[in-house]
Amino acid sequence: MPLLKSWIESANSPDTDFPLNNLPLGVFTVDDLPRCGVAIGDRILDATGLEEAGLLRLDAAPVLDIPFWNEVMELGPEAWAALRARLHDLLREGAPEQDKVAPFLHPMESAELHMPLAVAEFTDFYAGRHHATNVGTMFRGAENALPPNWLHIPIGYNGRASSVVVSGTDIRRPWGQLKGPDESAPRFAPSARFDLELELGAIVGQNSDGPVTVAEADDMIFGYVLLNDWSARDIQAWEYQPLGPFQAKATATSISPWLVMRAALEPFRCATPPREVPLLPHLEEPAPMLYDIALEVDLTPEGGSPTTIARTNYREMYYSSAQQLAHHTTSGCPMNVGDLLGSGTISGPTKDSRGSLLELSWGGKEPITVGNQTRSFLEDGDTITLRGAAHGDGYRIGFGPCTGKLLPAIPDPYAR
Amino acid sequence: MPLLKSWIESANSPDTDFPLNNLPLGVFTVDDLPRCGVAIGDRILDATGLEEAGLLRLDAAPVLDIPFWNEVMELGPEAWAALRARLHDLLREGAPEQDKVAPFLHPMESAELHMPLAVAEFTDFYAGRHHATNVGTMFRGAENALPPNWLHIPIGYNGRASSVVVSGTDIRRPWGQLKGPDESAPRFAPSARFDLELELGAIVGQNSDGPVTVAEADDMIFGYVLLNDWSARDIQAWEYQPLGPFQAKATATSISPWLVMRAALEPFRCATPPREVPLLPHLEEPAPMLYDIALEVDLTPEGGSPTTIARTNYREMYYSSAQQLAHHTTSGCPMNVGDLLGSGTISGPTKDSRGSLLELSWGGKEPITVGNQTRSFLEDGDTITLRGAAHGDGYRIGFGPCTGKLLPAIPDPYAR
Numbered sequence: 001m002p003l004l005k006s007w008i009e010s011a012n013s014p015d016t017d018f019p020l021n022n023l024p025l026g027v028f029t030v031d032d033l034p035r036c037g038v039a040i041g042d043r044i045l046d047a048t049g050l051e052e053a054g055l056l057r058l059d060a061a062p063v064l065d066i067p068f069w070n071e072v073m074e075l076g077p078e079a080w081a082a083l084r085a086r087l088h089d090l091l092r093e094g095a096p097e098q099d100k101v102a103p104f105l106h107p108m109e110s111a112e113l114h115m116p117l118a119v120a121e122f123t124d125f126y127a128g129r130h131h132a133t134n135v136g137t138m139f140r141g142a143e144n145a146l147p148p149n150w151l152h153i154p155i156g157y158n159g160r161a162s163s164v165v166v167s168g169t170d171i172r173r174p175w176g177q178l179k180g181p182d183e184s185a186p187r188f189a190p191s192a193r194f195d196l197e198l199e200l201g202a203i204v205g206q207n208s209d210g211p212v213t214v215a216e217a218d219d220m221i222f223g224y225v226l227l228n229d230w231s232a233r234d235i236q237a238w239e240y241q242p243l244g245p246f247q248a249k250a251t252a253t254s255i256s257p258w259l260v261m262r263a264a265l266e267p268f269r270c271a272t273p274p275r276e277v278p279l280l281p282h283l284e285e286p287a288p289m290l291y292d293i294a295l296e297v298d299l300t301p302e303g304g305s306p307t308t309i310a311r312t313n314y315r316e317m318y319y320s321s322a323q324q325l326a327h328h329t330t331s332g333c334p335m336n337v338g339d340l341l342g343s344g345t346i347s348g349p350t351k352d353s354r355g356s357l358l359e360l361s362w363g364g365k366e367p368i369t370v371g372n373q374t375r376s377f378l379e380d381g382d383t384i385t386l387r388g389a390a391h392g393d394g395y396r397i398g399f400g401p402c403t404g405k406l407l408p409a410i411p412d413p414y415a416r
Numbered sequence: 417m418p419l420l421k422s423w424i425e426s427a428n429s430p431d432t433d434f435p436l437n438n439l440p441l442g443v444f445t446v447d448d449l450p451r452c453g454v455a456i457g458d459r460i461l462d463a464t465g466l467e468e469a470g471l472l473r474l475d476a477a478p479v480l481d482i483p484f485w486n487e488v489m490e491l492g493p494e495a496w497a498a499l500r501a502r503l504h505d506l507l508r509e510g511a512p513e514q515d516k517v518a519p520f521l522h523p524m525e526s527a528e529l530h531m532p533l534a535v536a537e538f539t540d541f542y543a544g545r546h547h548a549t550n551v552g553t554m555f556r557g558a559e560n561a562l563p564p565n566w567l568h569i570p571i572g573y574n575g576r577a578s579s580v581v582v583s584g585t586d587i588r589r590p591w592g593q594l595k596g597p598d599e600s601a602p603r604f605a606p607s608a609r610f611d612l613e614l615e616l617g618a619i620v621g622q623n624s625d626g627p628v629t630v631a632e633a634d635d636m637i638f639g640y641v642l643l644n645d646w647s648a649r650d651i652q653a654w655e656y657q658p659l660g661p662f663q664a665k666a667t668a669t670s671i672s673p674w675l676v677m678r679a680a681l682e683p684f685r686c687a688t689p690p691r692e693v694p695l696l697p698h699l700e701e702p703a704p705m706l707y708d709i710a711l712e713v714d715l716t717p718e719g720g721s722p723t724t725i726a727r728t729n730y731r732e733m734y735y736s737s738a739q740q741l742a743h744h745t746t747s748g749c750p751m752n753v754g755d756l757l758g759s760g761t762i763s764g765p766t767k768d769s770r771g772s773l774l775e776l777s778w779g780g781k782e783p784i785t786v787g788n789q790t791r792s793f794l795e796d797g798d799t800i801t802l803r804g805a806a807h808g809d810g811y812r813i814g815f816g817p818c819t820g821k822l823l824p825a826i827p828d829p830y831a832r
Contacts, residue, residue: 126658147658149655158576161537162536162751174748175747177746186565188698238565242660243542244659247743247749252748327663330604331651335578414698
């Protein structure tokens with residue numbers, strides 16, 4: 001598919017994340033209450049305003065009066081397609097209603113961005129093979145790197161929806177209970193091994209209350225966001241046996257402010273890697289369900305300039321979000337509009353394509369160079385920025401940056 | 417504290433779960449839309465109706481117009497106390513407003529009961545020492561029964577709020593991916609080791625966005641419910657390494673229809689057992705935070721009569737809900753009104769006080785007798801009923817039964 005041209009010039013630049021082909025959804029304020037918006041070039045289109053003015057109608061009653069996109073998701077796939085078709089009609093080159101639409105465009109640079117959706121529940125997976133192999137090798141040795149179930153099911157755990165925040169939200173270094181391998185007893189201290197995890201998040205846009213197929217699961221996915229699953233490795237190491245990560249992953253998870261609808265990514269579909277062992281039939285993919293999305297991680301020390309510490313691609317995943325969602329439903333687990341599924345850390349096969357500092361610094365044994373400094377884990381004041389884009393012919397489909405700055409831990413919350 | 421006498425005679429019986437001392441909260445329908453209600457003897461008091469009639473006023477605007485108790489929780493501890501004081505005034509022996517209140521009383525036997533709250537997120541703990549020791553012994557041997565962290569933190573994992581259902585909801589035997597120890601590859605099949613877990617659930621009634629002390633956590637707890645965390649042991653055994661239980665615990669979790677407010681349980685506070693190793697200071701309890709609540713589990717085969725398969729007590733727990741909630745906040749994890757914290761399976765020290773069939777049948781090696789049948793795990797058609805009550809002087813504080821009937825698995829959802 002070529003670039004779709006818009007009458008908004010900045011949307012036609014090959015350098016924008018937001019051409020007419022994209023039309024990602026967000027929530028913004030300029031100087032008023034939060035409103036639903038659509039990114040187009042360097043502008044945000046006030047979708048709530050369009051609905052109020054009768055220029056965008058998705059249902060008999062308003063669905064954009066609450067500043068989250070959940071109500072649009074609830075309308076279902078036909079409405080999703082109608083939304084994109086209408087936005088295209090309003091924004092395409094030569095669109096007849098330009099004069100009516102123009103007052104609803106705001107400069108993106110002056111807008112504050114908020115959570116694009118109300119997250120119902122958050123599930124995080126462990127479905128990148130390079131990541132699982134790297135972490136497993138560090139913790140259990142190369143022979144036992146992948147757990148026996150890993151090639152048969154997308155391993156996941158339930159995360160904490162209350163901790164999901166939008167890009168730009170500062171992150172506080174957490175306190176937690178820690179015990180180093182050489183320590184005789186645990187202690188309560190700020191995490192000293194605080195890390196990022198580069199992921200993509202899939203947004204569930206339809207409800208289900210029984211097992212669904214991988215194809216049905218794919219149809220239920222409304223879109224994708226960039227996702228940084230901040231992780232306290234030292235808290236995790238002490239707590240995670242036998243029931244999995246808990247407080248190590250509960251401080252915060254950042255998502256990009258722009259939710260890219262699945263339709264915008266269609267031209268970039270690609271298959272999962274060859275299966276090492278066949279999957280059970282219910283987890284087989286009937287069609288390609290990954291996407292070719294180039295990803296990178298920048299680290300910017302306090303007062304410094306950014307260094308790109310990893311470059312990878314979403315197509316490196318072993319399991320797609322559709323496979324994860326299908327697996328999620330096998331037990332009859334009800335899934336709801338607004339559920340967020342983290343892909344798992346997206347690492348590539350090479351050293352510079354690893355999606356976490358745990359892997360990049362090999363557990364702190366091989367610190368990486370960041371400008372004139374080194375890093376094993378995050379230092380106070382570090383800003384992490386995730387970027388991602390699918391690259392088409394003369395355009396790209398991006399998510400906007402997903403950033404978060406790490407602030408120092410609060411003083412001991414239990415000091416008397 | 418003695419029995420508080422009510423003008424509703426059935427509330428003065430030593431055999432009711434619902435004397436005036438209790439006043440548990442639920443949601444019910446008689447022949448209309450769901451309404452907030454309070455159990456008193458064999459009646460339900462229509463609290464929504466009282467509010468509409470101006471007989472119960474908790475805030476400037478109505479808070480009982482939505483059939484969940486969450487809005488009352490949001491009002492905070494003073495409103496919680498005011499609610500109980502007003503209900504006491506309306507229902508006590510000699511209350512002047514009996515004639516006005518009487519029309520709002522409905523026979524409990526003719527009411528349908530619904531979820532008493534909207535569950536925000538669900539966390540389940542593993543904080544019963546006898547349970548953890550039993551399970552650990554089965555899986556890892558007696559020497560390694562308790563994981564190294566167990567005596568230092570209340571181990572928990574995030575569950576799935578969407579799967580929490582009210583007592584009386586039928587439970588479907590789940591399908592899942594399974595692999596027995598002697599099988600060379602996993603298969604997709606109905607769970608053959610489906611189990612119950614006897615727990616108490618604590619309801620978080622206030623928000624927090626940073627670490628709270630155990631005392632503060634106790635103040636945040638609005639009340640308690642009985643909780644049955646249905647568990648597919650065979651799905652769990654295959655999936656739970658390394659990130660914990662996922663689909664094994666996602667089919668359903670049943671809670672009692674009546675939410676007992678913390679204030680009703682105050683006379684029954686008791687301390688946790690002696691610590692084997694000292695806790696870090698932030699997890700120490702400043703006062704007794706368990707409760708003396710007698711618990712039992714009945715199993716009723718299809719068409720048969722009930723057998724009590726376990727009798728135990730909530731005071732057997734090693735960690736209280738307040739300790740669990742404090743630990744839950746250490747990382748800065750935001751907690752919200754309506755969060756549900758499962759205590760973990762409540763097993764006592766003796767064989768007949770174990771809160772799961774996994775323990776009662778020792779992994780299926782020692783099937784138990786149920787009437788003229790035996791059980792290792794649940795059979796289709798089995799009904800599980802949890803009961804719990806704190807016993808005062810001539811009265812008891814109960815939760816009403818928490819029941820669920822296991823229906824056969826659906827036909828293969830992926831058959832073509």
